[in-house]
Amino acid sequence: MWTRLALMMGTGGAGTYAYASYAAEAASSKRNVTHELIDDSPAASLNLRKRALDNFRAAARSYRNKKDNQGTFDVLVIGGGATGAGVALDAATRGLKVALIERDDFASGTSSKSTKLVHGGVRYLEKAVFDQDVDQLKLVFEALKERKTFLENARHLASSIFIQLPCYDWKDVPMYWAGLKLYDIVAGMQGLTWSRFVFPEEAMRDFPTLRRVQPDSGASLKGVVTYCDGQFDDARVNVSLALTAAMAGASVLNHAEVEGLIIETLEKGGAPVCKGAKVYDKISGRRFDVRAKRVVNAAGPFADGVRKLANRNSTPMIRPSAGTHITLPGYYASNVGTGMIVPKTRDGRVVFLIPWLGAAVAGTTDADSPVTDAPQASGSDVEFILDALRDNLSIDVRREDVLSTWCGLRPLAGAPADEHGRVKDSASTSRDHIVNxxxxxxxxxxxxxxxxxxxxxxxxxxxxxxxxKVPDT
Structure with a gap:
């Protein structure tokens, strides 16, 4: 990975031109709506469910009475994770009448099981230049732009964090430095601060547990390259999104499951259209219909299940990828709040070690997985993360030090097979999104x-x- 990034610095021409062209196009884009998030304190969510249920009951009465079509929402969003809550917020602030239904609690699934990083994507940049992939370049530029907006919108829940890349070989120094300088250049005005090389003495002061000599090769630490990304409280940001959407007028309801879809044929011989959902409120035990002009499926790894409610033979869109993290005692991490990335693991993946709420979070893995309600971290995934840390930390990395584990399912957009019937592994699948x-x-x-x-x-x-036919604002 990092060898390729170093080579990028010499590819100038086409890559620089492509970046400049895209940057100019993006800078002139029509809108950049930002929504500063409200506090997610318990007081902010008081009576949220009651208000949503009251709105749904009123809508149902209006629909039955055929009263000015007030019984129909403009948009029904299924799924209360980061994406679904974000859709509800965006739609509500554009003046749409919005309903959001979440089967469990907000942030109970994938959205609370991240590495807690708001990042631009160094790995995507490698693919962009080495593979001459303009789409990957757009993905990096978009992510860096969104990183800046994210940190500005959720200042009470997100901040910048320095991350170190240890160098145990002199040839690693120019490779890592060049790759991260390119990352800085692509970030441009969206950047947080410039990356830099740090000599071992300073690196060890900031990260005392960093290994001075690697056990297998005997290579000594030559220094670290430090760069800056974002860190955030994923669960609280998700809840804040839902609450902010509610404050903007959306009716948001958690612990309510979509049991079926309302499918109607509006014209004789016409195509069937989804006009809402049949909902079961797990807390009150009531069942009711939520009718809407349009239905958005933002159910993450369960999105294919929602699609099958409309057509049981629908082709899967989601390729679930399991990501495991572990928490360790706080002394595993830096004493100044700096994170670390292990750039060379035994199978080519990277592992982060990030200080988090007095402890340390390490991960992640990336492997195909079936869709399950409660994915579990496997013993082999935990050992993979611990092995990566053992190569880079001087302390005794022990299995019994693991305080907790979690596993989340990334809802990757499915990658089709190539002409030989081969399918990319999940780590190679694009992190771009699609709207279908x-x-x-x-x-x-x-x-x-x-x-x-x-x-x-x-x-x-x-x-x-x-x-x-809503005007763009």
Whole structure:
């Protein structure tokens, strides 16, 4: 990875031109809506469920009485993770009448099981230049732009963090330095601060547990290259998104499951259209209909399950990828709040070690997985992370030090097989997102990542607003 990034610095011409062209195009884009998030304190969520249920009951009465079509929402969002809550917020602030239904609690799934980083994507930059992939370059530029917006919108829950890349070989120094300087250049005005090389003495002061000599090779630490990304409280940001959407007028309801879809044929011989959902409130035990002009499927790894409610033979869109993290005692991490990335693991993946709430979070893994309600971290994944840390930390990295583990399912947009019938492994699957208008007109959002949730939501609402004839604002 890092060898390729170093080579990028010499590829100038085409890569620089492509970046400049895209940057100019993006800078002139029509809108950059930002939504500063409210506090997610318990007081802010008081009576949230009651208000939503009251709104749904009032809508149902209006629909039965055929009263000015007030019984129909403009948009029903299924899924209360980062993407679904983001869609609800974006739509509500554009003046749409919005309902959001979440099967469990906000942030109970994938959205609370991240590495807690708001990042631009160094690995995507490698693919962009080495593979001459303009789409990957756009992904990096978009992520860096969204990183800046993210940190500005959620200042009470997000901040910048320095991350170190240890160098145990002199040839690593120019490779890592060049790759991260390119990252700085692409970030441009969206950057946080410049990366730099740090000599071993300073690096050890900031990160005392960093290994001075590697056990297998005997190579000594030559220094570290430090760069800056973002860190955030994923669960609290997700809850803040839902609450902010509610403050903007959306009716948001958690612990309510979509049991079926309302499919109607509006014209004789016409195509069936989804006009809402049949909902079961797990807390009150009540069942009711939520009718809407458009339905957005933002159910993450469960999105294919929602699509099958409209057509049981629908082709899967989601490629679930399991990511495992572990928490360790705080002394594993830096004493100044600096993170570390292990750039060379035994199978080529990278592992982060990040200080978090007095402890340390390490991960992640990336492997195909079936869709399950409660994915579990496997013993082999935990050992993979611990092995990566043992090569780079001087302390005794022990299995019994693991305080907790978690595993989340990334809802990657499925990668089709190539001409030989081969399918890319999940680590190679693009992290870009797609918006699909499929069965019965259901709008499904797949792929993406936490950093770009706002842009994903904007793209979904642009799609929906176009069909509802809502003016762009």
């Amino acid at each position: 208008v499929g069965e019965a007109g259901i709008v499904t959002i797949a792929g993406g990542k936490w950093t770009t949730y706002r842009k994903m939501a904007e793209d979904v609402v642009d799609c929906v607003a176009g069909t509802l």
